[in-house]
Amino acid sequence: MAATLSSDSDDLRSPMLPPxxxxxxxxxxxxDEMLQKYCGEFGRWQLKHFILxxxxxxLEAFHTxxxxxxxxxxxxxxxxxxxxxxxxxxxxxSPKSWEWIGGSGSSTVSEWSLICGxxxxxxxxxxxxxxxxxxxxxxxxxxxxxxxGRKGTLTVVCALNAIFGCLTAFSPxxxxxxxxxxxxxxxxxxxxxxAFVLATEPIGPTKxxxxxxxxxxxxxxxxxxLSGIAYIFQTWRYLYIASSIPSIFYIILVLPFLSESPRWYxxxxxxxxxxxLMSTIASSNGKHLPDGVFLALDEEASEPSNDGSGYDIxxxxxxxxxxxxxxxxxxxxxxxxxxxxxxxLAVVLNFLGSVVYYGLSLNVMNLETNLYFNVILxxxxxxxxxxxxxxxxxxxxxxxxxxxxxxxxxxxxxxxxLVGNVGVWKVVRMGCGVLGIFGMAGTYNLLFIYTAELFxxxxxxxxLGSTTQAAQMGAILAPFVVVLGAWMPFAVFAACGIVGGALxxxxxxxxxxxxxxTFGGMEAGLA
Numbered sequence: 001m002a003a004t005l006s007s008d009s010d011d012l013r014s015p016m017l018p019p020x021x022x023x024x025x026x027x028x029x030x031x032d033e034m035l036q037k038y039c040g041e042f043g044r045w046q047l048k049h050f051i052l053x054x055x056x057x058x059l060e061a062f063h064t065x066x067x068x069x070x071x072x073x074x075x076x077x078x079x080x081x082x083x084x085x086x087x088x089x090x091x092x093x094s095p096k097s098w099e100w101i102g103g104s105g106s107s108t109v110s111e112w113s114l115i116c117g118x119x120x121x122x123x124x125x126x127x128x129x130x131x132x133x134x135x136x137x138x139x140x141x142x143x144x145x146x147x148x149g150r151k152g153t154l155t156v157v158c159a160l161n162a163i164f165g166c167l168t169a170f171s172p173x174x175x176x177x178x179x180x181x182x183x184x185x186x187x188x189x190x191x192x193x194x195a196f197v198l199a200t201e202p203i204g205p206t207k208x209x210x211x212x213x214x215x216x217x218x219x220x221x222x223x224x225x226l227s228g229i230a231y232i233f234q235t236w237r238y239l240y241i242a243s244s245i246p247s248i249f250y251i252i253l254v255l256p257f258l259s260e261s262p263r264w265y266x267x268x269x270x271x272x273x274x275x276x277l278m279s280t281i282a283s284s285n286g287k288h289l290p291d292g293v294f295l296a297l298d299e300e301a302s303e304p305s306n307d308g309s310g311y312d313i314x315x316x317x318x319x320x321x322x323x324x325x326x327x328x329x330x331x332x333x334x335x336x337x338x339x340x341x342x343x344x345l346a347v348v349l350n351f352l353g354s355v356v357y358y359g360l361s362l363n364v365m366n367l368e369t370n371l372y373f374n375v376i377l378x379x380x381x382x383x384x385x386x387x388x389x390x391x392x393x394x395x396x397x398x399x400x401x402x403x404x405x406x407x408x409x410x411x412x413x414x415x416x417x418l419v420g421n422v423g424v425w426k427v428v429r430m431g432c433g434v435l436g437i438f439g440m441a442g443t444y445n446l447l448f449i450y451t452a453e454l455f456x457x458x459x460x461x462x463x464l465g466s467t468t469q470a471a472q473m474g475a476i477l478a479p480f481v482v483v484l485g486a487w488m489p490f491a492v493f494a495a496c497g498i499v500g501g502a503l504x505x506x507x508x509x510x511x512x513x514x515x516x517x518t519f520g521g522m523e524a525g526l527a
Contacts, residue, residue, distance in 0.1 A: 026292035030521070031263055032205050032514040034278055034295060041204020042211060043285030049202060050211060052254050054218045056154060056195035059250060061222030062229075062243040063161050063188045067129065067181075068375060069230035070239055071122050073109045075101045091116035105235045112174045121174065127476045128178055132185025134472035140190025141465020142329060145458065149268075150198035151260045153190060153461075158247045158255070160187035165244025169237040189472065192219070193464045196448055201261040201457070202281065205512055206394065212449035213390035220386070223379035227372045262295075263457045267517055271295060297517045330462045333455065336519055338526065342454045343463060345507055347470040349402070350447055352500040354474025356409060356493045357444045359481050360437035381434065382441040389442035397511040398450045402443060402504040409439030410497025417490035429490070436493060443500075444471075453510035457517040 035041050076090060076098050090098065100110040108114060114121045136157070144153040164184040171177035200212045226243060233239040262281075265274035275295045282289040333339045361378060385405075392401055416432030447467070455463040481492050516522040 026294060028294050028296040030296060030514065030517065031266065031274075031278070034289075034293070035202075035204040035281075036206075038287060038289050038293065039278055039282040040285035040287050042207035043281070043287075045281045045284035046203050046207075046211075048257075049259065050199045050214075052258055053154075053195050053199040054215045055250060055254060056158065056191055057215055057218035058222030058225065059158065059161065059247050060188055060191040060195075061219045062226050062246060063165055063184055063191075064129075064133075065223050065226055065375070066230075066239060066243045067126055069226075070108055070236040071114075071125060072107050073115065074106045077101055102234065105237065107236050108174070108177060111236070114174075123479055125178055125181055126479065129181045129185035129188075130472045130475045132182040133189035134469040134476075136186040136189025137193060137465045137468035137472065138189075138330075138462075139186075139465075141193055141461040141463075141468070144190070144194050144197065144461040144465075145264075145329075149260050149264050150194055150201070150461070151255070151258055154194040154198060154258075155251060155255055157187045157190040157194065158251050161191065162244050162247035162251070165247065166241055169240035169244075189468065190465075193448075193461060193468050197452060197461055197464065198258070198261055200449075200452065201263045201515065202259075205514055208453075208515075209393040209398070209449055209511070210390045212452070213386050213393060213445060215448075216386050216445040217383060220379040220382050224376050227375040227379075231372050263515070263517060266295060266297060267457050297521060329459065330466055332519065333459050333463055333466075338522065339455055339459070339463070339519070342507065343466060345503055346447070346451045346454060346463070346467045348503060349406075349500050350451070350467040351470040351474045352496040353406070353440055353444045353447060354471040355478050355481060356413070356440045356496050357437065358475045358478035359489060359493055360413075360433055360440065381438065385438050385442040386445060389446055393446070393449070394511065397509050398446065398453070399504060399507055399509045402446055402450060402507070403501045405439045405443040405446065406497045406501035406504060408497075409436045409443065410494045410501060412436045412439065413490045413497055414494035417487045417494055432490070436490075436497070440497065450507070450510065453513065453515060454507070456519055456522050457515065458519070460515075 029037065040046070078098050079096065100106065102110075104110045108125075109122060112118075112121075140153050140157055143156075144150050148156065161184060164180055164187060168177065168180040168184060171180055196212070196215055199215055200208050203211050229242050230239055233242045259277055259280075260273075262274045262277045265271075265277065278295060279289045330343075333343050389401060389405065396404075412432045412435040416429045416436065419428050419432070448464070451464055451467050452460055481489050514525065516525060
């Protein structure tokens with residue numbers, strides 16, 4: 001009997017089903033690996049997201065370049081019957097002997113008489129605008145990395161642009177106008193960097209370079225469209241309203257169809273939302289994200305799982321509970337020996353490139369054609385530089401191309417400083433200026449991609465904000481360089497290009513390298 005009971009007891013304790021075989025090992029992948037292996041690097045989802053996001057660059061062009069038309073000096077003519085020399089200096093004439101063609105409301109210059117001794121006020125407005133951009137780039141770059149996210153920050157800056165742009169049209173005097181341009185610059189400073197990062201972060205590493213260069217077609221295209229808008233609305237108040245309303249349309253018609261960056265979700269500890277978005281990307285691209293594949297920060301992806309289900313549950317809970325642990329600031333960039341050197345070099349290169357780009361832009365616009373045609377020509381002339389750079393970017397790498405384009409621009413600027421400004425040499429100098437801006441247009445935009453790849457996700461926008469601030473400082477300085485004389489500006493631009501190319505040698509190559517999420521992941525990848 002005892003033997004029977006013992007046997008029955010053993011039977012009850014034994015499993016009814018045979019033990020299952022060990023579940024297959026699962027994968028923990030960082031975003032770049034998941035895009036390459038399962039989701040697709042640049043499929044239908046990324047194409048739609050990229051186009052819709054990059055439209056914001058056209059809005060930035062509207063708010064930045066509207067000053068060219070709103071602050072132009074219109075033509076003037078003699079009043080019938082008055083003693084006036086039509087070819088004379090307007091400052092030497094009696095105010096009652098001449099009048100503005102198109103009326104005093106055609107520009108801020110004609111409405112507030114910003115001529116002769118008051119002409120410096122036009123340059124002051126432009127400097128104040130870029131100063132606002134410089135401040136806004138730093139603040140919104142940080143907000144984009146932290147609480148607001150990429151999409152949230154883009155929504156805020158577009159809304160502020162629309163508000164401040166429309167209010168500018170009702171400026172009662174010059175000083176209110178300057179204040180509103182400062183505020184518009186403040187919000188504009190965050191548009192480009194937020195749009196760029198949001199557009200490129202969901203793209204795989206082998207496609208990111210060419211896609212990133214393509215964002216600047218939207219900026220140049222925006223300048224060309226603005227020229228058409230300005231041709232229709234030839235009074236500055238109507239022009240500000242017409243160039244600000246598209247920002248409202250963008251918020252209502254485009255932003256609802258954009259997704260937040262999966263990288264931002266991940267570094268904020270919102271793993272389920274990041275994974276869900278990656279699954280959506282895969283299905284939209286005709287692919288499938290299989291079960292057992294989990295998303296992790298790059299510093300976690302190489303670590304083994306603690307349980308049979310694949311994802312390290314303890315690690316996941318820590319990420320969710322301590323989501324602020326992966327949020328960085330510009331101070332973190334400075335503390336790290338690796339990123340500190342990168343930041344200094346990126347800031348200097350963006351500053352030098354901006355001085356040359358904006359400085360040469362002012363010279364190229366002095367063509368003997370009408371203003372609207374000049375602006376269109378200037379914007380179209382940059383596009384081949386984007387195309388060539390995009391084609392060569394993934395073939396030769398970021399560093400060699402940065403060196404080459406800066407030196408290309410520097411050499412032609414040097415030639416422009418050595419030739420005279422009379423006869424045929426005047427044409428040669430203009431050609432040198434065109435080739436100089438051709439090279440620097442490629443550099444200036446390449447630096448956006450390069451900078452984004454040099455820093456981890458937790459501080460990417462903060463770093464971009466700092467380099468954008470440096471670029472805005474260069475934009476503020478450029479007009480002062482232009483007025484130095486006939487050959488001196490070209491000499492300064494040549495020095496900026498040549499020195500910048502030499503400094504670029506000290507940056508690491510990022511071609512086909514992952515977009516690191518954290519400092520730990522970057523340090524592990526460089527080890």
